[in-house]
């Protein structure tokens with residue numbers, strides 16, 4: 001059987017690097033594409049010298065032409081402070097970038113799986129969120145470059161499937177955490193863990209009663225591969241852990257597991273910050289036979305161990 005040729009965009013990012021690792025273990029030829037805006041070359045270090053891995057430094061807002069059988073599109077900053085830094089570029093990455101990759105997929109009859117997001121539901125008025133919910137999204141706020149960019153990408157993937165018979169697929173990823181996140185990622189899990197380990201105050205935005213549902217990275221990678229392998233199913237499908245926690249609860253758990261003496265400090269709630277978020281994962285169970293296995297407590301322990309090692313390596 002011919003070796004599978006697979007492109008991973010956002011390869012140097014948190015999730016992209018897990019995908020490359022698993023694909024290489026499966027014997028695929030992997031083209032790891034990244035513009036290194038938020039991706040870290042350190043995440044690709046383990047693949048150095050592997051003749052099946054090729055790093056391609058490229059920004060997907062510009063077309064690229066590599067013959068592949070599959071594309072995993074994980075290129076886009078996902079943390080609010082990072083995607084808000086250059087919102088027009090974020091929008092281009094989400095829309096023009098996906099357009100370029102869909103065209104590439106059509107050229108080579110490749111299958112493309114795109115990382116969409118729970119942000120498509122905005123600040124949801126339906127709880128938990130099923131895929132049939134159309135969302136409650138501000139089109140002109142500071143989160144819109146990401147939310148609306150990702151929603152426009154879903155439209156494009158659906159239309160490419162409907163009108164061009166393109167082999168497109170997408171999943172709506174809810175909050176994900178784990179080893180290899182950036183310490184300065186800016187999202188709540190990495191912030192709290194790093195703050196607790198450094199003994200500085202944990203920064204709670206707003207009153208800390210807003211909720212999120214956190215999925216451990218390895219659980220998410222499982223469902224990504226199940227979705228890529230599934231025929232006749234474009235999506236959307238929610239992929240996340242339905243365990244729901246307030247940010248105050250998360251802070252207490254991080255303090256307990258690190259044994260840190262850090263205190264809590266309150267900061268203003270960012271604009272349009274969703275009040276609640278929890279995936280309805282019945283569709284993922286039914287279509288893909290998937291549900292997450294790693295509870296927050298267990299995943300946090302592994303994440304804490306990772307950041308502890310990382311901080312020590314920084315001196």
Ligand code: UDP
Pocket residue numbers: 079080175186187188189191192203204205206208210212247269270273274
């Ligand atoms: N948050 C917080 N402290 C932080 C970082 C984030 O309380 O240091 C809050 C943030 O306001 C939001 C939740 O944690 O309500 C999750 O934020 P994150 O940026 O991780 O993801 P998203 O808002 O995209 O779900």
